[in-house]
Amino acid sequence: MDSPDEPLFVPAGMFRPRRLRENPLMRELVAETRLHRSQLVMPHFVVEGPAAAGPIQALPGLSRVTIPGLVEQCAADLALGIRSVLLFGLPAGKDESGDIAADPGGIVPQAVRALKQEFGADLLVMTDVCQCAYLTHGHCGFPDAATGRIQNDVSAMQLARVALTHAEAGADVVAPSDMMDGRVGAIRLLLDSAGLSHVPIMSYAVKFASAYYGPFREAAGSAPGFGDRRSYQLDPRNGRQGRLEAALDESEGADILMVKPALAYLDVIADVRSRTDLPVAAYNVSGEYAMVHLMAQAGLGEVVSLALENLTGMVRAGAGILITYHARELLQAQVL
Numbered sequence: 001m002d003s004p005d006e007p008l009f010v011p012a013g014m015f016r017p018r019r020l021r022e023n024p025l026m027r028e029l030v031a032e033t034r035l036h037r038s039q040l041v042m043p044h045f046v047v048e049g050p051a052a053a054g055p056i057q058a059l060p061g062l063s064r065v066t067i068p069g070l071v072e073q074c075a076a077d078l079a080l081g082i083r084s085v086l087l088f089g090l091p092a093g094k095d096e097s098g099d100i101a102a103d104p105g106g107i108v109p110q111a112v113r114a115l116k117q118e119f120g121a122d123l124l125v126m127t128d129v130c131q132c133a134y135l136t137h138g139h140c141g142f143p144d145a146a147t148g149r150i151q152n153d154v155s156a157m158q159l160a161r162v163a164l165t166h167a168e169a170g171a172d173v174v175a176p177s178d179m180m181d182g183r184v185g186a187i188r189l190l191l192d193s194a195g196l197s198h199v200p201i202m203s204y205a206v207k208f209a210s211a212y213y214g215p216f217r218e219a220a221g222s223a224p225g226f227g228d229r230r231s232y233q234l235d236p237r238n239g240r241q242g243r244l245e246a247a248l249d250e251s252e253g254a255d256i257l258m259v260k261p262a263l264a265y266l267d268v269i270a271d272v273r274s275r276t277d278l279p280v281a282a283y284n285v286s287g288e289y290a291m292v293h294l295m296a297q298a299g300l301g302e303v304v305s306l307a308l309e310n311l312t313g314m315v316r317a318g319a320g321i322l323i324t325y326h327a328r329e330l331l332q333a334q335v336l
Contacts, residue, residue: 033316035336038083040324040327041126041323041324042086042325043085043087043324045064045065045090046064046111048066048107050066053069056218056219057218058219058290059215059216059286059325062219064090070087070111070115071115074123078122080328083123085125086128087108087125087128088133089101089107089108091134094134095135096135096137100134102158102161102162106165108165109166109169112125112127113169124172125170125171127175129162129163129175130178131158132224137226138222140155140177140179141158141178148226149231153182155180156182156186160189163191164196167191168196171199173199173201174187176201184201184248184249184254188201201253203249203257205250205257205272206246206257206260206268207258207259208235209228209234209235210260212261212285213286216285236265239265239267239268239271242259242265243271243275246272250276254278256280258282259280259281259282259283260285262282262283262288262314262319269319270317270318280318281320282321303326303329304335307326
C-alpha cells in the first residue's frame with residue numbers, strides 16, 4: 001500500500017475534473033444548466049365562496065382560494081418575482097352537460113377578469129381547459145350512456161368552447177389537459193374564427209395516466225367516479241406514443257408542448273425537445289411536490305434543495321417552462 005504521504009503520479013497534461021468544482025464561484029461559472037424565476041409558473045386552485053377555501057391537506061403550504069384571495073396571493077407572488085400563473089377552477093356545483101365549464105360567468109372567467117383588471121400585462125394568466133372538476137362523474141369528457149366509453153369528438157368540441165370562454169375573458173394562454181384526439185385543432189379553429197388568433201395554446205401534449213396525480217385530485221375533487229382515464233391518457237410504458245402525441249398537437253396549432261408528469265418522464269421531455277422547435281413545458285405535478293414535503297417532514301431532506309434538484313433535472317432534460325407548486329417557496333428562500 002502506498003504511503004499516505006506519497007504523491008499520486010499524474011501524467012503530464014492529465015485532466016482533473018475537480019478543478020472546475022473547486023469553489024462556488026467556479027461551479028457557478030461552468031454550470032451547464034441554469035434555473036431562472038422567469039421559467040416558473042405557479043398553479044392556483046380557485047373556488048366559489050369562502051366556505052370551500054382553505055388549506056389543502058395533500059399539498060402542504062398550499063390552499064384553495066377565493067377570487068379575492070387569488071388576487072391577494074398573486075400580488076404577493078408578483079412581488080417575489082412570479083409572473084405566470086395557471087388557474088384551476090373549482091365550481092360550487094357540477095353537472096353532466098359541461099355547461100358550467102363553458103359558462104362566461106363561471107369561476108375561471110371571473111378569476112381571469114379579476115387578475116387582468118388588477119395586474120394587466122404584468123401577470124401572464126394561463127387557464128387549465130378541462131372538465132373533470134365540472135362534470136359529476138369526474139372524467140375529462142362525456143361518457144356514452146350505453147357503454148361508458150368516453151366519447152372523443154363531442155368532448156373535444158366542448159373543450160374548445162371552454163377555451164373560447166377563457167380567452168374571451170382575457171386569458172393569455174389556454175391549456176387543454178384532457179388528451180382527447182384533435183382538441184388542439186378544434187380549439188385553434190374556434191379561437192381563430194372568434195378573432196382570438198393571438199391567444200396561444202399550451203397543450204398538455206404528453207400526459208400520462210399517472211399515479212402521481214393523487215394530491216391534485218384531492219385538491220380539485222376531480223377523481224373519476226367510475227373506471228379510470230387510461231383510455232385517453234398515455235400508458236406510462238409508451239414513450240414513443242408521447243412523441244406522436246406531441247407531433248400531432250404541433251401540427252394542429254399548439255404553441256407550447258407540455259410533458260406531464262416530469263420526474264418519471266425525463267426521457268420523454270428530452271425526446272420531445274429534440275424533435276420540436278416549440279417551447280417545451282414540464283409539469284412538476286402534485287405527487288412530486290408532496291414527496292418532497294414528506295421527505296422534509298420525516299427529516300430526510302430539505303424542501304428547497306430537493307425542489308431545486310428536481311427542477312434542474314427537468315431543465316437539463318430540455319424543459320424551458322416549469323409548472324411547479326414549489327415556485328413560491330423557492331422565491332421566498334431567495335435561491336432564484
